[in-house]
Amino acid sequence: MSKIVIPDSVLKVSGLGKIYGPxxxxxxxxxxxHVGTARDYQTGSIVAAWDVNFEVAAGEALxxxxxxxxxxxxxxxxxxxxxxxxAGDVRLATFENGESNLLSLDAATRRKMRIDQVSxxxxxxxxxxALGVTAGGNIADPLTAAGWRNFExxxxxxxxxxxxxxxxxxxxxDIVRSFSGGMRQRVQIARALANNPRLVLLxxxxxxxxxxxxAGVLDLIRGLLEEFELAAIVVxxxxxxxxxxxxxxxxxxxxxxxENALTDQLLEDPHHPYSQKLVSAARA
Amino acid sequence: xxxxxxxxxxxxxSIVGEDPGIPFALLDxxxxxxxxxxxxxxxxVPGYQVPFGSREMPVARGWxxxxxxxxxxxxxxxDIVKVIDQGDxxxxxxxxxxxxxxxxxxxxxxxxxxxxxIIQSRHRIPEDEMINSHTLVLQVPVPEPLRGVERDMRELAxxxxxxxxxxMWVSLYEDKVRNGVxxxxxxxxxxxxxxxxxxxxxxxxxDIPRLHDSQFLTLFGAGRExxxxxxxxxxxxxxxxxxxxxxxxxxxNGARCRLxxxxxxxxxxxxxxxxxxxxxxxxxxxxxxxxxxx
Amino acid sequence: xxxxxxxxxxxxxxxxxxxxxxxxxxxxxxxxxLDQFIGRLRLLVDRIMGEAGMWEPRLAALAIRQAExxxxxxxxxxxxxxxxxxxxxxxxxxxxxxxxxxRRVVPAFREPGGPQILGRSTDYSARMLDPRSGSGxxxxxEPEVATHVADNSSSVQTxxxxxxxxxxxxxxxxxxxRTDDPEPFDITRTPARPPAPRSARLSSMARAETGALxxxxxxxxxxxxxxxxxxxxxxxxxxxxxxxxKHPYTNGSVSIGSLRVTEVEAIEDxxxxxxxxxxxxxxxxxxxGHNERKAIAMxxxxxxxxxxxxxxxxxxxxxxxxxGLDSAGFLEHLKLPHYVTFRSMMERKIAVRNxxxxxxxxxxx
Ligand SMILES: Nc1ncnc2c1ncn2[C@@H]1O[C@H](COP(=O)(O)OP(=O)(O)OP(=O)(O)O)[C@@H](O)[C@H]1O
Ligand SMILES: [Mg+2]
Numbered sequence: 001m002s003k004i005v006i007p008d009s010v011l012k013v014s015g016l017g018k019i020y021g022p023x024x025x026x027x028x029x030x031x032x033x034h035v036g037t038a039r040d041y042q043t044g045s046i047v048a049a050w051d052v053n054f055e056v057a058a059g060e061a062l063x064x065x066x067x068x069x070x071x072x073x074x075x076x077x078x079x080x081x082x083x084x085x086x087a088g089d090v091r092l093a094t095f096e097n098g099e100s101n102l103l104s105l106d107a108a109t110r111r112k113m114r115i116d117q118v119s120x121x122x123x124x125x126x127x128x129x130a131l132g133v134t135a136g137g138n139i140a141d142p143l144t145a146a147g148w149r150n151f152e153x154x155x156x157x158x159x160x161x162x163x164x165x166x167x168x169x170x171x172x173x174d175i176v177r178s179f180s181g182g183m184r185q186r187v188q189i190a191r192a193l194a195n196n197p198r199l200v201l202l203x204x205x206x207x208x209x210x211x212x213x214x215a216g217v218l219d220l221i222r223g224l225l226e227e228f229e230l231a232a233i234v235v236x237x238x239x240x241x242x243x244x245x246x247x248x249x250x251x252x253x254x255x256x257x258x259e260n261a262l263t264d265q266l267l268e269d270p271h272h273p274y275s276q277k278l279v280s281a282a283r284a
Numbered sequence: 285x286x287x288x289x290x291x292x293x294x295x296x297x298s299i300v301g302e303d304p305g306i307p308f309a310l311l312d313x314x315x316x317x318x319x320x321x322x323x324x325x326x327x328x329v330p331g332y333q334v335p336f337g338s339r340e341m342p343v344a345r346g347w348x349x350x351x352x353x354x355x356x357x358x359x360x361x362x363d364i365v366k367v368i369d370q371g372d373x374x375x376x377x378x379x380x381x382x383x384x385x386x387x388x389x390x391x392x393x394x395x396x397x398x399x400x401x402i403i404q405s406r407h408r409i410p411e412d413e414m415i416n417s418h419t420l421v422l423q424v425p426v427p428e429p430l431r432g433v434e435r436d437m438r439e440l441a442x443x444x445x446x447x448x449x450x451x452m453w454v455s456l457y458e459d460k461v462r463n464g465v466x467x468x469x470x471x472x473x474x475x476x477x478x479x480x481x482x483x484x485x486x487x488x489x490x491d492i493p494r495l496h497d498s499q500f501l502t503l504f505g506a507g508r509e510x511x512x513x514x515x516x517x518x519x520x521x522x523x524x525x526x527x528x529x530x531x532x533x534x535x536x537n538g539a540r541c542r543l544x545x546x547x548x549x550x551x552x553x554x555x556x557x558x559x560x561x562x563x564x565x566x567x568x569x570x571x572x573x574x575x576x577x578x
Numbered sequence: 579x580x581x582x583x584x585x586x587x588x589x590x591x592x593x594x595x596x597x598x599x600x601x602x603x604x605x606x607x608x609x610x611x612l613d614q615f616i617g618r619l620r621l622l623v624d625r626i627m628g629e630a631g632m633w634e635p636r637l638a639a640l641a642i643r644q645a646e647x648x649x650x651x652x653x654x655x656x657x658x659x660x661x662x663x664x665x666x667x668x669x670x671x672x673x674x675x676x677x678x679x680x681r682r683v684v685p686a687f688r689e690p691g692g693p694q695i696l697g698r699s700t701d702y703s704a705r706m707l708d709p710r711s712g713s714g715x716x717x718x719x720e721p722e723v724a725t726h727v728a729d730n731s732s733s734v735q736t737x738x739x740x741x742x743x744x745x746x747x748x749x750x751x752x753x754x755x756r757t758d759d760p761e762p763f764d765i766t767r768t769p770a771r772p773p774a775p776r777s778a779r780l781s782s783m784a785r786a787e788t789g790a791l792x793x794x795x796x797x798x799x800x801x802x803x804x805x806x807x808x809x810x811x812x813x814x815x816x817x818x819x820x821x822x823x824k825h826p827y828t829n830g831s832v833s834i835g836s837l838r839v840t841e842v843e844a845i846e847d848x849x850x851x852x853x854x855x856x857x858x859x860x861x862x863x864x865x866x867g868h869n870e871r872k873a874i875a876m877x878x879x880x881x882x883x884x885x886x887x888x889x890x891x892x893x894x895x896x897x898x899x900x901x902g903l904d905s906a907g908f909l910e911h912l913k914l915p916h917y918v919t920f921r922s923m924m925e926r927k928i929a930v931r932n933x934x935x936x937x938x939x940x941x942x943x
Pocket of ligand 1: 020038046047048066067068069070071072073074075237
């Protein structure tokens with residue numbers, strides 16, 4: 001695996017691991033890419049991710065690819081603090097001067113971090129949005145959490161974000177439940193950007209959308225990543241998404257990172273046998 | 285299993301007999317002490333809802349049992365009590381609660397704010413000026429200001445602990461967007477001392493400014509929900525509203541009290557019949573009467 | 579002190595109270611004596627004592643008579659009275675195996691260890707109105723019944739084996755006995771709020787309004803958001819327990835009487851992914867007096883709440899919505915004057931109307 005040196009990384013993930021079920025001696029050896037399973041036959045535990053290391057620089061988008069169940073979402077959710085991790089150290093340079101391990105924050109601090117440092121865009125917009133609240137209200141939520149108290153100021157900011165994410169402004173005061181899937185996803189992205197976060201985590205942001213809508217959302221994300229100089233992690237099992245959004249990516253297989261490469265290099269010349277399989281399947 | 289009391293036969297007979305022989309201020313001393321401890325806690329952490337072992341009172345839960353417990357826990361032999369409901373000393377509930385306080389303590393009652401030391405109220409703050417020597421006891425049916433946005437008590441506890449009130453703000457935002465105005469009526473949510481959001485019993489918005497930087501101590505008692513909270517004198521009390529959406533008290537559009545012709549008090553409407561226009565009177569009956577006598 | 583106003587409110591209240599007394603006490607029939615409630619409305623007295631959390635048949639009878647049989651009102655009278663009393667002592671822990679059995683049913687086995695005692699029960703009686711009931715003409719002369727009545731207990735010894743122990747010996751019971759021995763949560767001194775210890779849930783249910791608990795159980799079986807799994811009953815017991823306190827001077831254990839309880843152990847089939855699937859678990863119910871409906875509902879809700887592991891709102895429902903005085907008081911408070919709040923509501927209705935864009939106002943016109 002070629003080592004890539006990242007200058008000025010914003011995010012540094014070291015030794016991240018997550019095991020569902022009892023953690024016993026030898027569980028790591030009994031699972032992984034080389035064994036061909038993430039499930040420890042002795043205990044039934046799932047080693048969903050183990051020994052995951054990577055860095056992301058400002059303005060850079062890192063991709064995570066791999067088949068279904070390989071641990072992509074797990075890695076993302078551990079970093080976001082949606083689930084507790086079993087091992088690892090994650091530093092965000094802009095959060096508490098990079099002195100805190102994001103994985104060991106108490107719940108209150110973690111929520112604070114999620115207000116203006118780290119945002120998540122979930123595959124299912126219902127997870128990231130309050131469906132019974134208007135599009136504007138969904139954006140007002142992180143804004144008021146960050147201390148915004150001016151009604152017209154909040155309206156203006158929401159309008160601006162919805163415009164950038166191409167949500168029709170005349171729908172701003174409608175509840176999100178009345179929106180189509182693509183529109184919901186755009187509102188979710190608008191909301192995620194509300195407080196200019198340093199890091200955006202996107203989990204399959206276009207899965208479930210039809211091809212033309214997906215293309216629009218991808219265009220949008222790419223534009224926003226550039227415009228805001230965001231650090232981002234994009235999880236997808238779809239290489240076209242990864243190709244479009246990221247310069248660099250990691251490949252996961254049964255909970256382990258099997259390759260860490262520049263995206264175009266990976267697509268041209270994958271090293272790991274599993275990556276080769278994955279790329280050739282995608283090319284077919 | 286714990287037995288709460290042990291009687292012998294003769295004791296029981298005295299209970300079953302004519303005179304129940306109730307203690308001063310109804311509650312046993314232990315209970316009063318416990319409630320006072322909770323109140324001290326509440327005063328020290330303004331706006332924080334302090335759980336307490338609410339006792340069953342001779343009035344039903346929801347009928348002022350929380351306010352009554354506070355009054356009975358703090359009342360001394362020289363106190364003078366005023367009790368109002370909707371601003372009226374003569375409302376049946378006010379009469380009943382006052383009767384309980386007075387008969388169980390032997391203290392004096394008054395309808396005059398200036399004479400009183402403890403003012404127990406449901407839904408109003410008296411119009412008269414209240415000063416340091418007054419304690420206002422408000423009866424609270426629903427102490428949880430966030431219940432409209434969250435039902436789960438574990439989550440509610442977390443939101444208060446972290447001062448995570450953004451969903452409350454979103455509900456105000458949504459209200460304004462949908463209705464053009466903030467439609468919250470009584471019990472307007474306020475931020476106390478910059479820290480805790482409280483439910484202001486349901487007093488009208490008219491009374492909210494009185495809570496801010498007041499000279500008097502306000503104690504809130506929710507008997508059914510088993511919590512007390514407090515706004516100590518000279519405490520910052522801010523109704524939750526946006527900087528550019530002024531907090532509005534109730535408007536009566538130039539209406540005047542038909543008895544004292546006041547337009548500067550909280551007025552309640554009596555609807556007209558047969559197409560006649562309705563009339564207005566002061567909700568605070570003692571204040572209205574004093575004005576007429578002047 | 580100055581009290582200028584006419585005292586119309588007080589007069590009205592006094593008149594209402596007078597009317598209650600007159601209608602209740604001046605009836606032509608004879609006054610019902612307290613002993614008659616205790617002797618002839620036994621189940622009602624038991625239920626009231628259970629919901630009041632107070633074992634005192636004479637006071638319960640008095641409360642029922644005063645409240646004209648309104649059971650929530652009766653419980654209210656007893657609990658409000660209790661608020662005036664100091665707490666003199668706490669009893670020593672009671673071992674439920676010391677129960678003198680009046681009834682024991684074990685549906686889970688035909689021949690459990692120890693006896694099945696049908697005892698006093700109408701479970702298998704045809705529900706037919708009987709004009710002779712209560713007249714004395716129906717009393718039995720069967721010697722066995724006569725002994726039961728005379729002793730107010732069966733001849734059965736205490737320490738009847740429990741199904742729970744049988745299952746445990748067969749290694750069919752998941753073991754969640756704890757070795758620390760925390761004081762039980764006192765719901766009369768600290769409000770029980772989720773997440774609460776099991777003892778708080780059990781005490782709340784023991785004092786709950788019987789109908790509310792029954793409904794809680796049934797809506798969790800059949801309602802749209804049910805969390806219950808139907809249990810198999812291991813033990814349904816009704817019997818008498820001795821009460822002892824530590825003597826304040828001698829420190830010796832002194833018996834101060836006894837009370838009756840209903841006790842239920844409910845066997846639950848564990849089938850969850852994370853559960854001990856080759857074993858059973860047990861839910862527990864115990865309440866004052868003879869009230870099997872309540873104890874069974876309690877046992878099933880106890881185990882359901884444990885299995886739920888505070889994932890759902892079941893615990894909050896149990897702790898916060900089953901108390902009869904809470905729910906009845908809050909419902910009835912709607913009868914109080916609300917004209918200040920209503921005035922404020924009307925004012926906002928007008929404000930909303932005025933804030934509407936004029937186009938819409940035009941629509942209405
Ligand atoms: N709560 C859970 N309990 C047990 N195992 C879990 C749990 N959540 C996820 N897993 C397991 O962890 C592994 C990784 O799951 P993850 O959701 O991270 O996969 P993924 O790569 O995001 O897949 P997909 O592309 O399908 O979204 C899977 O084997 C999954 O079954
Ligand atoms: Mg996934």
